[in-house]
Every structure is written in C-alpha cells, then in structure tokens.
Amino acid sequence: MTVRPMLFNVEKTLEYDKIKEHLIKYTASQLGKARVDKLTSYDTLDAVQHQLKLCSEVKSFHQQCGGIPLDGLMDVSSQLQQASKTGAILTPEELLNIAKVAKLPSLIKKKFKRENCEELNRLRQIIESLPVFDQLVESICYCISPEGAVLDRASPDLRSIRRKLIKIRDNIHQKLEAILRSPDHEKSIQESVITSRNNRFVIPIKQDAKAFFNGVVQGQSTSGATYFMEPLSIVEMNNALHEATEAEQREIQRILLDLTDQLREELTFFELALNILAELDFLKAKALLSIDLNAVEPKLNTEGTLNLLKARHPLLVFQTRANKQKADELDNREHPTEVVPTDVYVGDEFKTLVITGPNTGGKTVVLKTVGLLSLMAQSGLHIPAAHGSELPIFHNIFADIGDDQNIEQNLSTFSSHITKISKMLNTIENDETTHTLVLLDEIGAGTDPTEGTALGIAILSWLSERNVSTIVTTHYGALKAYTHTQNKMENASMEFDWSTLRPTYRLKIGVPGSSNAIKIAEQLGLPQSILTDAENQLGHNNLAVEDLLIELQRTQQKLDAEREQLKEQTRQTEIEQNRYKQLIDTFEAEQETRQQTAEDEAFEIISTARRTVDNVVADIRREQASKASIREAFSRIENAKRQLKPEPPPEKPKKTKPIAHVNVGDKVRIIQINRFGQVTAIHKQSNTPLQVRVGTMQMQLSYDKIDKVIPKKESQHIADSVLEIQYNKASSVKEELSIHGMLVKEGIDIADKYLDDAYLAGLLSVRILHGKGMGALRSAIHKTLAANPHVIDFQYAPHNEGGEGVTVVKFKE
Incomplete structure (x- = not known):
C-alpha cells in the first residue's frame, strides 16, 4: 500500500518530480534511471524505516569505503531476451557487454568483504544474494578480445584454420608479386599493387592488355581504363582461401553459440543479478543525493508529530549553490547564495499552523518544504534538515499551492482553489486512514475578503475536528484572531527586518505576523497623503493591531538576538572552564611528578647511606664492636628512611548494608574469601x-558475610569464576583510558585489553583519550573498535569534552 502523491497533482505541486530529475543524475545506468522513474512513497512504518536505513547504510559504505563499484553497469535485458531462445547467437560486442555486467557481482562482494562492513546488515543481505558468474566471465574474456575480436585461443580448430589462412595468403602474395615483377607482364600491368575484388586477390590490368592476360576478370574501374583480373595460376589458391575463410566464420559462429548457450544456462540467475544491480544503482543514487544535500535520516513516528529542525528546501539548495558559483565567477551577489533553514513543528500541542507575513517572505516555501520533505522521507530519501528531525507516516498528502486559474475550463483562481479543496475534503471524509497532511496557500483568497475569511475559518475548523495535520498561509487578520482562540491551532509568522525592509525567511511559531503593506510603502517613498488616507480607510483599531504585531515581532527579534548572545557567552564560558580544568589537571600532575621525583631522590640518598653504613659496620665487626651500637646505627637509618617515604595509610574497609533478600538458587559473593557461591x-x-556451595565445599553463613546477590534468573548460565572475574574487574577498571602520545601498536595492544576488561566489568560505556595529532592512532583505534564484537557504537566526544581527541565507546548490554 502506498501514499497517493499523484492525487490532485500533488507530485507536481510539491516539485517531487524535480527531485526525481536530480536523483537521476546520480545513477550509473538506465537500470537505475528506470528505478527512479518508478520511485513512489510508502505508507507503513516498517517499509519507510527499511528504505531509510538502507539509504543510510549505502551512504555510510560510500563515505567509508568509496562506494559500490558499478562501472560498466548497463541494461542488457534485450540481450538476455535474445539469448533465451534456443539456437540464438549473440555478437562478440553483446557478449562483452554481458561480461562487463557479469563481473560486477564478484567485484562488489570482494570489496564488501575486504572492507569488513558486517554491521551494515540490510546492505549485506542484498549483496549476499547477488549470484556470481566468474566462469562465464572467464569464458567470454578468454575467447573475445576487449576490441570484440574472437581470439585464436578460443578453440584449437580456429587456431588451425587461421594458420592455414595465413599460409594460403602468403602463397598467393608470393605468386602475385612474382607476376608483377615478371618482364612478360610489365606492359600489361596498370599498377604494381595487389588488391581484391569479390573477396579474391587480383592485380590491375590495362584495358588494351586484357585480351593478352591469362586470367579471370573480377571487376573494372569506374573509368573503364583498368580491369581487375585474377591470374589463372592463383584461382585454385583463391578458392582454397575462400573455403578456409568460410570455415573460420563457421567456427566463430560455433564459439559464439557455445558462449550464448553458457549464458542461457545462467539466465535465471543473471536476470536476478541484473535486478539486484539495478537496485544497488538506485540505492547508490539516493546515498549520493543525501551526501550532496548534507541530508539526514529522519526519525519516524505513528503519532502524527512533525518536527523539522533547520529544514531546507532541496531545490533551493541546488539553486543557491548555482547562484554562488555564478556570483563567484561574475563577482555579482544579486541573487541569494545561502538557504535560510526553517524549524517547523505540528504535533500534540496543536495540529493546525496558520502562517502570516509579508509577500515574498517565505510562507509558500515553508509549505513546499514540509510537503516535499514528507514525500521524500516516505520514498526512502534522506531529508535536508538537522539530526533529530522527526516525521510521521502520512497516509494522504494534499496540497493547494499557487494560482491554478484555468481559462479553458472557465475556472477563476477562487473556483480552482475551492474545487481542489472540495475534492480533498471529500477524500478525507470517506477515507479511514490515520494521518493526513493538508497544505493550503492563501486560504480563502481570490474572493471577497469577508466571505473568504469565513470560508477559511470553516475549513480550518472542519479539518481540526478530524485531527488533520494542517499548515496554511493567509493575509486575513480575522483568521489570525480566530486561530488565537482555538486550543488545537497556533499562529506563526515570517520574520521581517525593518532596518533593511527585507524578509529574513525565518519562521516564528507562536507570533502572528503582519502583512506590513502600509509600513513598507512608507519606507519605499509613497506620498504621505496617500499613506494617511490608507490608514483612515483601514481604521484606527486595525492600525493599532498591526502596530502591536510589528512591535511583537521587533521584541521577538530582540529576544532571539539576546538568546543567541547568551548561548555564545555560555559556550565561551564552557571553553574557558575546560581550559582551566586542563591547566589544573596539568598542574596537579606536574606537582605529583615533582613530589615523586623528590621522594625517589631522597630514598636513593638514604639507600646510598645505608650501603655506606653496611661497609662501616663490617669494619667495626672486624674490630670487635658491640652489637648494641650496631643495632642503634641501623635503627637511626631506618627511622630516617621512614620519615622521607612514609608507608601509605591502610585502606579502610567499605561499609556495606547487610543483604536481607536472598532466594535459593541465587549466587552470592562471600566477603571473607572473595568467592562466589550458589545458595542451596x-x-x-x-x-x-x-547454606552456600562454593565449588565442592558447603558453607553456613549469616547475611552480613555476603555483599552481592545475583538472582538465579540472571546467573544460572554464568559460571562462578566468570562472576568473580567480572566483580574484580568492576572494582579495578576505570571508565577512561589514556593512550595519548603512544605508538600505534602499543596503543592498540593496551586498548584491546582494556576493552575486554571493561566489557567483563559490565561497563556500558568508556572514553578513550587518543589525542588528535596526525590521526594515525585515532584511525587505528576506530578500526579496532569496528572489529570488536562487544562494541555496539562509537563516536567522537562532544566539542567541550575533547572532540576528535576522545572517542566514546558503547558496549552491548
């Protein structure tokens, strides 16, 4: 079941067809182009999620490994269809095209295996299903040269025939050259060259010498002055050459038939492979589009929540990029060169968003961006927005955008809009689907403003009652006021910069907008008398509301600017805080190093003194000194050493609360012996x-003799020795490892052991400090992490926590 994007020409209205045109540019073959032409939307969560995840995997493979090799892919469906007929023979060029395509499955599989991308499960399943045709490729390439010639080695018979042909041609040439050199024929020969007519070797003879030359006429020149004659002496040789040439062609046809038969035997698998290669071409195009647009995989939901962060209209991205390139070439900045991103939200708090603001302020672009990105996501395409953007699965998408006045059908702008809206409402009324998106540009426009406003209010009320996600644009003040009174509706406006009289194209949700017509006209120099008259016509109450809206916009802009300033100040404060923390850590480390150095030096001095005393004592003993004086000397030295390097204070045992809830079958740690046993x-x-069994020993214990209980359900398949290792590791393994400054091999060895220890210790995540440097150690660490079966994910730390100098690793639970 698919979304109906073509309903009411929505695909064209939202410019979905132009996205397809851009997508086609990234395909490698007609096969991929055909897939793009058939691209449609899905309306089930599983289907959309699968397509988006698949796009992400192909994108990741392209960025990390250089992409899927598809050079040489072409549509060989017609050749396969021809080969399916018994007795059919493909030409050498057609077989070479078959070989180019047949090479690809092996190339793709080898690259995928070489790059070790087992975590890309969806892509791996597709690639594993690719049949390979190594034998067929080998046979074709063995028999046919890259230029399309059937090679002598294709068969022993062909090699023999061609050797015979060479010999016959040599004999003929020798014979004809002898005739050309002979004085007997010197006057008869028009030109001393050997040529051919009717596939037979001949020599040119003068017209008046034809009767005197012993041979067969095979042709005549245009002027009639020359006859091309085959001397009788080589007629049999030419006959033999002709027979050998026909034998050569028969053997070539036999070889091509044999190769075509080999293809026919693989036909079912080849058609499957061609279908998969077409899908890979299509997926690669989607991945390349995502990279080009800097797009992301959106989150999906079935609750109807739409939350686009920093969304950009993809066609505007391409247009502004072209503008920038043109501006750089011509040094002209007349057209915009950057897309202003938009944040749009419709969800639990409100389902209807009414956008107001000046003309050319970007209201319509917001509508098109929401609709197009929704269609793109449900087609399995990444969207140009920030990470965290979220979209629901819409079962219907409707859009009425632009002026569809139709003279042929006698439809005015208003009639055209109402006709389309009527069809939308009828479909929604009769459809039992869950989520619908409706996008209406200038609702109620094209008729009397009072009646148009009333119709607009009624339509919004009808859609709101049916919980339809609705985004509309308008200039009607009464619609803004009505929206303000409704719980499930919200106003929004396009921001306007009064200092430059230009729109900023930023959407402000929660703040109604003004059309600003009189204010803009004043800034642009319209006579004051006309402006005053216009204000009088508009009325003081309306002017007060417009002024209030303008003031609200200015206040909102000021608050936004202050908020951005505070964000920047906070960011700078965090940077300074991290800098000072690093300085403190460095100071403490240097202080500890200096203290350790001093202690080592003092200890060395005392040790040297001890050795000196030992020598003195030896001398004293030889002189019969008393034992008391010797002991006293040693005692003084040991006291001095203890003062310089005191013993570390004994660690106080940690106090733990006695455990009272234990069941039979649970495993517990016995504090005294630091062993795990099972409660029997x-x-x-x-x-x-x-009563606890430890190995073969039974023990009777009170609750205060144990300090850790692992329920039977969690521990029944875990050996006691493993629990002991995990417990000991948990108390000794830190959550951070520093290998900064180490050589690659040394760092990898240490990190590898540390990862095993951390996993055994039950840590869910750890940090590895490898530094930035030239990136060799960092790259090696990332390869190690990618190959570690216990690691589920890894990424750089946030900027304020080390950035690319630190990798945060998450383990499987």
Missing part, C-alpha cells in the same frame, strides 16, 4: 541461615 538452602531460624 535457607534456614530462617538459624543464626547462619544461608
């Missing part, structure tokens, strides 16, 4: 109620 029985009346 519980005697509640006893002072030592727990």
Whole structure:
C-alpha cells in the first residue's frame, strides 16, 4: 500500500518530480534511471524505516569505503531476451557487454568483504544474494578480445584454420608479386599493387592488355581504363582461401553459440543479478543525493508529530549553490547564495499552523518544504534538515499551492482553489486512514475578503475536528484572531527586518505576523497623503493591531538576538572552564611528578647511606664492636628512611548494608574469601541461615558475610569464576583510558585489553583519550573498535569534552 502523491497533482505541486530529475543524475545506468522513474512513497512504518536505513547504510559504505563499484553497469535485458531462445547467437560486442555486467557481482562482494562492513546488515543481505558468474566471465574474456575480436585461443580448430589462412595468403602474395615483377607482364600491368575484388586477390590490368592476360576478370574501374583480373595460376589458391575463410566464420559462429548457450544456462540467475544491480544503482543514487544535500535520516513516528529542525528546501539548495558559483565567477551577489533553514513543528500541542507575513517572505516555501520533505522521507530519501528531525507516516498528502486559474475550463483562481479543496475534503471524509497532511496557500483568497475569511475559518475548523495535520498561509487578520482562540491551532509568522525592509525567511511559531503593506510603502517613498488616507480607510483599531504585531515581532527579534548572545557567552564560558580544568589537571600532575621525583631522590640518598653504613659496620665487626651500637646505627637509618617515604595509610574497609533478600538458587559473593557461591538452602531460624556451595565445599553463613546477590534468573548460565572475574574487574577498571602520545601498536595492544576488561566489568560505556595529532592512532583505534564484537557504537566526544581527541565507546548490554 502506498501514499497517493499523484492525487490532485500533488507530485507536481510539491516539485517531487524535480527531485526525481536530480536523483537521476546520480545513477550509473538506465537500470537505475528506470528505478527512479518508478520511485513512489510508502505508507507503513516498517517499509519507510527499511528504505531509510538502507539509504543510510549505502551512504555510510560510500563515505567509508568509496562506494559500490558499478562501472560498466548497463541494461542488457534485450540481450538476455535474445539469448533465451534456443539456437540464438549473440555478437562478440553483446557478449562483452554481458561480461562487463557479469563481473560486477564478484567485484562488489570482494570489496564488501575486504572492507569488513558486517554491521551494515540490510546492505549485506542484498549483496549476499547477488549470484556470481566468474566462469562465464572467464569464458567470454578468454575467447573475445576487449576490441570484440574472437581470439585464436578460443578453440584449437580456429587456431588451425587461421594458420592455414595465413599460409594460403602468403602463397598467393608470393605468386602475385612474382607476376608483377615478371618482364612478360610489365606492359600489361596498370599498377604494381595487389588488391581484391569479390573477396579474391587480383592485380590491375590495362584495358588494351586484357585480351593478352591469362586470367579471370573480377571487376573494372569506374573509368573503364583498368580491369581487375585474377591470374589463372592463383584461382585454385583463391578458392582454397575462400573455403578456409568460410570455415573460420563457421567456427566463430560455433564459439559464439557455445558462449550464448553458457549464458542461457545462467539466465535465471543473471536476470536476478541484473535486478539486484539495478537496485544497488538506485540505492547508490539516493546515498549520493543525501551526501550532496548534507541530508539526514529522519526519525519516524505513528503519532502524527512533525518536527523539522533547520529544514531546507532541496531545490533551493541546488539553486543557491548555482547562484554562488555564478556570483563567484561574475563577482555579482544579486541573487541569494545561502538557504535560510526553517524549524517547523505540528504535533500534540496543536495540529493546525496558520502562517502570516509579508509577500515574498517565505510562507509558500515553508509549505513546499514540509510537503516535499514528507514525500521524500516516505520514498526512502534522506531529508535536508538537522539530526533529530522527526516525521510521521502520512497516509494522504494534499496540497493547494499557487494560482491554478484555468481559462479553458472557465475556472477563476477562487473556483480552482475551492474545487481542489472540495475534492480533498471529500477524500478525507470517506477515507479511514490515520494521518493526513493538508497544505493550503492563501486560504480563502481570490474572493471577497469577508466571505473568504469565513470560508477559511470553516475549513480550518472542519479539518481540526478530524485531527488533520494542517499548515496554511493567509493575509486575513480575522483568521489570525480566530486561530488565537482555538486550543488545537497556533499562529506563526515570517520574520521581517525593518532596518533593511527585507524578509529574513525565518519562521516564528507562536507570533502572528503582519502583512506590513502600509509600513513598507512608507519606507519605499509613497506620498504621505496617500499613506494617511490608507490608514483612515483601514481604521484606527486595525492600525493599532498591526502596530502591536510589528512591535511583537521587533521584541521577538530582540529576544532571539539576546538568546543567541547568551548561548555564545555560555559556550565561551564552557571553553574557558575546560581550559582551566586542563591547566589544573596539568598542574596537579606536574606537582605529583615533582613530589615523586623528590621522594625517589631522597630514598636513593638514604639507600646510598645505608650501603655506606653496611661497609662501616663490617669494619667495626672486624674490630670487635658491640652489637648494641650496631643495632642503634641501623635503627637511626631506618627511622630516617621512614620519615622521607612514609608507608601509605591502610585502606579502610567499605561499609556495606547487610543483604536481607536472598532466594535459593541465587549466587552470592562471600566477603571473607572473595568467592562466589550458589545458595542451596535457607534456614530462617538459624543464626547462619544461608547454606552456600562454593565449588565442592558447603558453607553456613549469616547475611552480613555476603555483599552481592545475583538472582538465579540472571546467573544460572554464568559460571562462578566468570562472576568473580567480572566483580574484580568492576572494582579495578576505570571508565577512561589514556593512550595519548603512544605508538600505534602499543596503543592498540593496551586498548584491546582494556576493552575486554571493561566489557567483563559490565561497563556500558568508556572514553578513550587518543589525542588528535596526525590521526594515525585515532584511525587505528576506530578500526579496532569496528572489529570488536562487544562494541555496539562509537563516536567522537562532544566539542567541550575533547572532540576528535576522545572517542566514546558503547558496549552491548
């Protein structure tokens, strides 16, 4: 089941067809182009999610590994159809085209395996299903040269025939050259050359010598002055050459028939491969479009929540890029060169968004952006927006944008709009689908403003009652006022810069807008008398409302500017905070190093002194000194050493709360022996109620003798020794590893062991500090992480926590 984007010409209205035109540019073959032509939208969460994830995987493969090799892909469907007929023979050129396509599955599979991209599961399944045709490719390339000639090695018979042909041609040439050199024929020969007519070797003879030359006429020149004659002495040789040439052609046809038969045997698999290659071409085009647009995979939901962050109309991206290139070439900045991103939200708080603002302020672009990005996402295309953007699965998308006045059908602008809206409402009324998106540009326009406003209010009310996601644009003040009174509706406006009299193209949700016509006219120099008359015609109440809206917009702009300034100040503060933290860490590390160095030096001095005393004592002993004096000397030295390097204070045992909830079958850690055992029985009346089996030994313990309980459900398949390793690792493994400054091999060895230890310790995530540098150590670490079966994800740390110098690793739970 698919969305109906063609209903009411929505595909053309939202310029979805132009996105297809751009997508076609990224395809490698007609096969991919055909897939783009058939591109449509899906309306189930699973189908859309699968297509988006597949696009993400192909994009990742292209960025990391250089993409799917599809050079040489072409549509060989007609050749396959011809080959399906028994006795059919493909030409050498057609077989070469078959070979070019047949090479691709092996190339793709080898590259995918070489790059070790097992985490790309969806793409891997497609590539694994590709049949390979190595034997067929080998046979074709062995028999046919890249230029399309059937080679001598194609068969022993062909090699033999061609050797015979060479020999016959040589004999003929020798014979004819002898005739040309002979004095007997010197006057008869028009020109001393060997040529051919009717596939037979001949020599040119003068017209008046024809009767005297012993040979067969095979042709005559245009002027009639020359006859091309085959000497009788080489007639049999020419006959033999003709027979050998026909034998050569028969053998070539036999070889081509054999190759075509080989293809026919693989025909079913080849058609499957061609279909998969077409899909890969299509997927690669989608990935390249995503890269070119800097697009992202949106989140999906079935709750009807639409939240686009920094969304950009893709066609505007291409247009502004072309403008920028043209401006750079001509040094002319007349046209915009950057797209202003838009944030749009429609969801739980409100389902209807009414956008107001001046003409050319970007209202219609917002409508088209929302509609087009919704269609793109449901077609499996990434959208040009920021990460975190979210879209629902719409089952119907309707759009009435632009002036569809039709003279032939006698339809005015108003009639055209109402006809389309009527069809939309009838479809919504009769359809039982869940989520619908309606986009209406200038609702109620084209008729009397009072009646148009009333119709607009009624239409919005009808759509709101049916929980339809609706975004409309208008200039009618009464519509803004009505929207303000409704719980499920919200006003929005396009921001306007009064200092430059230009729109900023930023959408402000929650703030109604003004058309600003009189204010703009005043700034542009319209006479004051006309402006005053216009204000009088408009009325003071309306002017007060317009002024209030303008003031609200200015206040909102000021608040936005202050908020951005605060954000920047906060960012700078965080940078300074991190800088000072690094300085403190560096100072503490240097202080610790200096202290350790001092202690080592003092210890070395004392040790040297000790050795000196030992020597003195040896001398004293030889002189019969008392033992008391010797002990006293040693005692003084040891005291001095202890003062310089005191023993570290003993660690205080951690106090833990006694465990009271234990069940039979649970595994517990016995504090005294630091071992895990299984509870086999519980005697509640006893002072030592727990009976625990440790290995082959049974122990009776009280609750205060254990400090960790792992329920039976979690531990029944885990050996006690594994639990002991995990417990010990958990207490000794830190959540951060620093290998900054190490050589690649040394860093990888340390990181590899650390990852195993961290996983055994049960850590969910860790940080690896590798530094930025030239990137060799960082790249090696990332390859190690990609190959580690326990790692589910890894990425750079946030900018204020180390950025590209730190990798955050997440483990599988």
